[in-house]
Amino acid sequence: MIEVTPGIYCLPLPLPIPHLSNINTYLVRGDNGYLLVDTGWNTEKAFNSLKKQLAEIGISGQEISQIVLTHAHPDHYGLAGELKRLYGASLALHHLEKDFIESRYISMDGLIQDIGQLLHRNGAPPDRLPELQKASLPMLKFVTPILPDVTLYGGETITCGDFSFEVMPTPGHAPGHICLYEPAKKIFISGDHILPNITPHVGLHPQSGSNPLGDYLDSLEQLKKLEVELVLPGHEQPFTGFRERIEGIILHHRLRNAEIMGALGYDSKTAFQLTTEITWLHDVKGVGWYKLDSWDKRIAILETMAHLEAMRARGELARFNRDDIIYYRLPRKAKNDE
Numbered sequence: 001m002i003e004v005t006p007g008i009y010c011l012p013l014p015l016p017i018p019h020l021s022n023i024n025t026y027l028v029r030g031d032n033g034y035l036l037v038d039t040g041w042n043t044e045k046a047f048n049s050l051k052k053q054l055a056e057i058g059i060s061g062q063e064i065s066q067i068v069l070t071h072a073h074p075d076h077y078g079l080a081g082e083l084k085r086l087y088g089a090s091l092a093l094h095h096l097e098k099d100f101i102e103s104r105y106i107s108m109d110g111l112i113q114d115i116g117q118l119l120h121r122n123g124a125p126p127d128r129l130p131e132l133q134k135a136s137l138p139m140l141k142f143v144t145p146i147l148p149d150v151t152l153y154g155g156e157t158i159t160c161g162d163f164s165f166e167v168m169p170t171p172g173h174a175p176g177h178i179c180l181y182e183p184a185k186k187i188f189i190s191g192d193h194i195l196p197n198i199t200p201h202v203g204l205h206p207q208s209g210s211n212p213l214g215d216y217l218d219s220l221e222q223l224k225k226l227e228v229e230l231v232l233p234g235h236e237q238p239f240t241g242f243r244e245r246i247e248g249i250i251l252h253h254r255l256r257n258a259e260i261m262g263a264l265g266y267d268s269k270t271a272f273q274l275t276t277e278i279t280w281l282h283d284v285k286g287v288g289w290y291k292l293d294s295w296d297k298r299i300a301i302l303e304t305m306a307h308l309e310a311m312r313a314r315g316e317l318a319r320f321n322r323d324d325i326i327y328y329r330l331p332r333k334a335k336n337d338e
């Protein structure tokens with residue numbers, strides 16, 4: 001636990017993921033209760049760590065009066081149900097994330113089928129589909145699903161003590177992802193939208209909208225005009241250099257586009273083929289797709305699809321269907337290009 005700025009504490013909680021050791025939750029001091037931003041996974045280890053850090057600050061869980069979630073991924077949302085049950089804090093979440101709680105965490109059959117269909121149409125071989133479709137199921141045990149008390153739409157102000165945070169919708173990593181901006185103090189709580197070293201996953205998904213990478217890059221561009229002195233990210237360390245980091249992430253995606261275009265050449269290929277021809281985990285080590293675990297294998301394909309669709313939206317790529325499978329190629333005047 002560290003007090004990153006007077007009145008805001010960073011409480012990192014452990015994650016059971018090999019290349020991502022912590023999720024940062026942020027505790028903001030108020031006059032009538034504290035605000036907690038994000039909650040960590042629902043594991044005993046994470047919950048004990050949270051209780052220990054609250055005790056170090058000298059408060060009890062009951063003093064948390066509001067919880068705001070940047071998005072409903074398991075590492076940010078998993079413990080929310082348990083905290084709500086034990087401490088009774090009011091819970092706020094963006095409406096798009098709220099709408100997906102049922103299909104992601106309660107009755108998942110439809111989503112599993114939709115993902116299977118999407119991966120199949122993008123060239124994933126049939127024998128790999130069951131593994132890829134079910135890759136997210138192990139995460140479910142880390143989530144206690146709960147609906148929010150407060151539904152956010154963007155533009156609201158969340159006040160706590162000396163702080164007034166603007167709710168800023170920042171779609172891309174998740175369709176209903178939000179960041180919190182404190183303009184007077186120039187503090188930006190970035191969730192998974194902007195991280196200091198790794199680049200957040202942005203994938204095309206049945207729930208992502210048709211061009212999530214386009215949405216992501218657009219929302220990064222929008223943020224550039226903000227005055228920010230301290231960024232409080234959902235993973236890794238708080239950092240300065242907000243605009244430089246945004247430029248770095250934009251550059252990263254340009255380079256990924258170039259790598260994908262290089263693998264495509266003048267050929268016609270599926271997203272799956274291209275996924276297996278480029279490198280992965282480049283922030284960590286850089287390995288081929290076949291060496292990834294099931295979860296990373298799936299998100300790698302979804303990321304490639306997001307890149308391809310972003311380039312298609314800009315007219316840099318075309319796609320066509322053959323036997324119900326989607327192929328990408330350089331655009332040319334052909335009747336069957338979509």
Ligand SMILES: [Zn+2]
Nearest residue numbers: 071073173192
């Ligand atoms: Zn996330």
Ligand SMILES: [Zn+2]
Nearest residue numbers: 073075192234
């Ligand atoms: Zn995260």
